[in-house]
Amino acid sequence: MIGVIGAGAFGTALAVALGREGREVVLWARDAAQAEAMQRGRSNMARLPGIALPETVTVTADRAALSGAHAVLLSLPMQALGGFLDAFGTELRSRWLVACCKGVDLRTLKGPAELLRRARPDLEAAVLTGPSFAADIARGLPTALTLAGGDEALQRLLSTPSLRLYRSDDVTGAELGGALKNVVAIAAGVVIGAGLGDSARAALMTRGYAEMLRLALALGARAETLAGLSGFGDLVLTCTSAQSRNFRYGQALGSGQGFDPAVTVEGAATAKAVSNMARKLNIDMPITAMVAALIDREISLPQAIQALLSRPLKQE
Structure with a gap:
């Protein structure tokens, strides 16, 4: 199972792309009302109108639902990542934590991978980045991204025929x-x-x-x-x-x-x-x-x- 934290456009698009390939995905939304509406309506009308959520995608506001995930993708704004990890980082139990945000934390002047390592030094951290728009990914249009810090198994887990991941060790x-x-x-x-x-x-x-x-x-x-x-x-x-x-x-x-x-x-x-x-x-x-x-x-x-x-x- 793959967990995705953040039900904005990009997090939803990743859930759609992975779920479309039959992978079990749990998409976590901070707002319980939003999670319920997305789960019931099978779409994220506010961010990705016209895109249906595959049946293998479950939307929830319960963080415990992520406990069985092999990898958790954190699709949060860069300036919100540190606060989320401070509040909830100890609850993350997956082998891999994958940051999907781009930027430098204003408070620490650190990138997302370092924030992940500080919060959970016992888990493995990676970064998913590259030229992509959420709408393209959700529609299944060809997109290539960089997976920095991950291994071949994680690369295979997060890749699809239209979402191609290339590994790098230069985080x-x-x-x-x-x-x-x-x-x-x-x-x-x-x-x-x-x-x-x-x-x-x-x-x-x-x-x-x-x-x-x-x-x-x-x-x-x-x-x-x-x-x-x-x-x-x-x-x-x-x-x-x-x-x-x-x-x-x-x-x-x-x-x-x-x-x-x-x-x-x-x-x-x-x-x-x-x-x-x-x-x-x-x-x-x-x-x-x-x-x-x-x-x-x-x-x-x-x-x-x-x-x-x-x-x-x-x-x-």
Whole structure:
């Protein structure tokens, strides 16, 4: 049995994809009324309308139902993961804990795998990340992800014909790729929202990738990991599609429009955490710093654009 914690769009999509292949899945929702409605109606109308839950998927608000799971996938917002583990981590009994969130914890400046290890050092931790939208996974469209830290048995358990998992032992690189691309996606959205054009977005993505690489290498990641699904692949997806919440949030910033505060934008908190981390490590990350400053309203959009355009010319 596979457990999925978090009945948002991504958690539901994973449950659907695995359940469709006949695997027994328990999908845990924090809200009992939501769990009951999903179990009775066999869908998550609020997050994935039109997608039916397979019969092998059980939705519940009872954490005890997860006790028999071989692996538990934690599909929670990055900034909620630490609090959940502090409150309920001792109740998790599976062999594998798999983090499905992308970002850096603001409180500890740690990635999801480290939070899992701190909470349950007796269990094995892995990270599932890469270029994916929940709707694509739920519809059975071809998707490839990185499973960092898992073994071959876990890879087989979580893979389906349309959801292909590739293993990596570079957990740091996979985590940072997934986290940092969200910051660049916000910046790409700002560029498009401000009407600066696709050429500017391509330049922004290129320089953003260079920032991602600088920090990742400084923290012990491998360059080839950042060039893979969890880095470059995810960067391309989130910087070029309006399905990306981070990109849409950046567009709103760039065009001066409002954005729904109920929508989780992982890159906003990550920009602040990584900006602090970069300062401590003395790593130059101007795009990340610009995004963090824009979010905190420390600079205006014209000031941010001017700061980036006036940087010294140098060899690429």
